[in-house]
Amino acid sequence: MRATRWQPFNPIWNQLQQLQEDMNRVFERWSEDGGRLLGRSAYPPVNVWEDAENIYVEAELPGLSLNDLEIYVTGNQLTLKGERRQPVPEKAVWHRQERGFGTFSRTLTLPFDVDADKVDARFENGVLTVKLAKHESARPRKIAVKGE
């Protein structure tokens, strides 16, 4: 199990990360997948974004059957676990095998706590989108400024 940490409030770390991503991108232009994956990290690669109330985690898991996918949420951690099974055709000769198969497990440490009762997970066209509601304590609060 690997955990990924973000340090979104550290601008220098962000810049180093950006440089790493750019360097990876240079080399990956020549790779078979045409440079889609930005940096060789754990599987599945995720995209994460937020709005005022929720944090969204998206992963591409084409061909995965829902029976083979498990999602766990505790505190500020999200775990995606499952297995991608390879079809085994009868009496066949494989000419090309580029797709990966097997079990995977990835734990993400989110920048805030989430409300484990309010998690919405959707799997459409091979894309898993998990919407997690930020815990009350993590929502932005507007501060009233008192004037003179």
Add this chain to the structure above:
Amino acid sequence: MSEISTLTQKGRGGQPAPEATRGDVYFTPQVDIYETDKELVLLADLPGVRPEDVDLRFERGELVLHGRVRPRHPETGRLAGEYDVGDFYRVFNVHESIDAGKISAEMKNGVLTVHLPKVAAAQPRQINVRAQ
């Protein structure tokens, strides 16, 4: 069963793609190909592509696969980005032992399965040997 691949890729991973009116990037989808007595089967990972967004053509001896992906991320609020999202495009040369009129395909959970049946002459036939 023929050992020679009748489905070869045209060009390398960074093969030329059609001019995109949106100025998008095109990505090469990963594929598996296997062969049985009767057909060649191609499986392509096209996450985020709906069945109606697959443009699969056979023209001039080439199988052209184009999967359109609609943008699905908001512009702001990004916390981590480990992969890009964009259209998929890949071209294969199809040998004449494939019966092009009978190519069929189905799409499920972001995986496209293309069936390329072989022409009858290309299917192996068992020959009975009579004892003299």
